[in-house]
Amino acid sequence: MRFDIITIFPEFFRGVFDFGIVRRARAGGLVEVAAHDLRGWTHDRHKVVDDRPFGGGDGMVLKPEPIFEAVESLTGLAGGDAERFREAGRRVVLLSPQGRSLTQALAGELSKAEQVVVICGRYEGVDERVAEALATDEVSIGDYVLSGGEPAAVVLVDAVTRLVPGALGSETSAVNESFSEGILDFPNYTRPVEFRGRRVPEVLLGGHHAEVARWRRRAALGKTRRNRPDLFERAELSDAERERAGGGDD
Ligand SMILES: C[S@@+](CC[C@H](N)C(=O)[O-])C[C@H]1O[C@@H](n2cnc3c(N)ncnc32)[C@H](O)[C@@H]1O
Missing domain, CATH: 1.10.1270.20 (tRNA(m1g37)methyltransferase, domain 2)
Incomplete structure (x- = not known):
């Protein structure tokens, strides 16, 4: 499967997927992860990706046009009907504190997709039309507010990758982990006694x-x-x- 992360800070991801299970899954060709600069889908000289919110208020909002273009070019599919992505085995995840919670069950669902496009918000967030008409899933990693979606994208890629068949050393490892049966894992001890x-x-x-x-x-x-x-x-x-x-x- 393939993760395509859309971000204004692609450098954030440099080296972050080079450890442990995610590194091994990448090296073994089970998953591919690429971070893309949202500014690459702007058409003005200053590569502007944000604008002021209608109705007033503090901060800036990420504009819809470059995000729609990014998702359409990365998937090869037209936006506007999220169901089309699902039918094609793709998921388009908008990271947002307003999303539904990232659970082990949702991670398992995402691990079955051929491609997961991950949209990282910044500033005050993302123009709501992305949630309305582009994303298949609006996902939160917890009830707190991050400065941007990038740390959440790392969490999501890690949690999903370990559920891709073959990513863990043993197929049973994920079955026995916390949340797999709706409860937490048992405590472990090692030496010394x-x-x-x-x-x-x-x-x-x-x-x-x-x-x-x-x-x-x-x-x-x-x-x-x-x-x-x-x-x-x-x-x-x-x-x-x-x-x-x-x-x-x-
Ligand atoms: C400062 S936040 C925007 C918060 C927004 N104004 C609100 O109160 O709901 C900027 C970006 O960080 C990301 N983000 C923040 N908290 C998150 C969370 N708990 N889960 C996933 N993404 C989060 C989202 O992509 C969001 O668009």
Whole structure:
């Protein structure tokens, strides 16, 4: 699959995808990532990409024309009907704090696309017609405001790449991770067995696979309940599991 990132700061991405799993996926030809300068799709001498907001107010807004042109030239498809992109196996993601949350489920959906075009906003944001008629998805990486979409694009490319088949060393790795079953991953320990007075839970040292699995499930549920009560509420659990996790049995 291919990521095409549209940004006014293409240099931001220099070297950022040269590490770990994303580097390996790129080297292995599983994913390609390219950052494109939005100013390349302007036609005036000063390469202007922003303008003042109608209705007044502070700051500047990214203009729609270069963004539409960029997406159309990178996909080879006409904008104006986001459904067309989906049908062609493409996704056009507008990064915005007003978008729907980037979840593991959405990352999984995006990992099945042939091409993901990522639009990075700046300033006060992007002319709303991009969300209305160009983007297939308006996506937020969390309930906070970044200065620009570039850090969010790095997060999205990383989260999606690890779900591209073959990107992780073992196919089962992503299956066991946090959120894959709607709850958090279990806690991990490594050597030494005792560190500054804190011992690794005895059950993990015993080599009894069924007991380890039971402990891990309980610990994962306990941690989800403590740190993410919203996920715990929604998780599909038996009454017994819910009760055990509620009883501080982790
Ligand atoms: C300063 S923000 C604009 C914030 C906008 N005025 C608002 O309050 O909703 C500039 C750009 O950063 C990016 N951005 C900021 N926060 C983000 C988030 N939580 N998730 C994804 N992108 C974000 C978007 O591309 C946005 O257009």
